[in-house]
Amino acid sequence: MLTDLPNVLTLSRIAAIPVLLALVVADRPITDGLACLVFIAAGVTDYLDGHFARSRKQFSDLGRMLDPIADKLLVGASLMVLAGLQRLPFWGLYPAIVILLREILVSGLREYLASLRVSLPVTRLAKWKTGFQMGAIGVLLAGASTARLLHLGFLPVAVIGSIMLWVAALLTLLTGWDYLATGFAHVGKDAPVRPKGAR
Numbered sequence: 001m002l003t004d005l006p007n008v009l010t011l012s013r014i015a016a017i018p019v020l021l022a023l024v025v026a027d028r029p030i031t032d033g034l035a036c037l038v039f040i041a042a043g044v045t046d047y048l049d050g051h052f053a054r055s056r057k058q059f060s061d062l063g064r065m066l067d068p069i070a071d072k073l074l075v076g077a078s079l080m081v082l083a084g085l086q087r088l089p090f091w092g093l094y095p096a097i098v099i100l101l102r103e104i105l106v107s108g109l110r111e112y113l114a115s116l117r118v119s120l121p122v123t124r125l126a127k128w129k130t131g132f133q134m135g136a137i138g139v140l141l142a143g144a145s146t147a148r149l150l151h152l153g154f155l156p157v158a159v160i161g162s163i164m165l166w167v168a169a170l171l172t173l174l175t176g177w178d179y180l181a182t183g184f185a186h187v188g189k190d191a192p193v194r195p196k197g198a199r
Contacts, residue, residue: 020081
């Protein structure tokens, strides 16, 4: 199981976290840029592990368990280090809190619904949320110093990152409410039920 390519990619996403944190803490233009690249590479593995799992039919319980955990660890660690180093401008701490709370909420809902054999599918809106969230974190990790290093100092990097983070937080609230409503719809149902829309 550990040698399956999808699982290797998922584990690499977890292994990238301490590297990412060390680069951010170093707080240099070059290390900020590298941190952004590590984050982007980790995000790409999130797509690739699912792609290879489907194309190679390499599905496993380990992969199903680790994939969402790796995503949440990567996002949570990135937001916390940005907050700890005071690199979340324009009240950016508040959308970051909303995003982290939503991740905890969805994890709990998935665990509860799994006991009822009910799946919690990823919605199109949730994919948009993930896109804005990953984009915002990548921009904030790069920071203005990396923009200057690339001769793009004219770009309002902090403003762009903050706006994207606030959009992600808004989408987080909407998708979180949808998932919560799904959870409440199954509260008290002890017998296994089929997912809505299942044939």
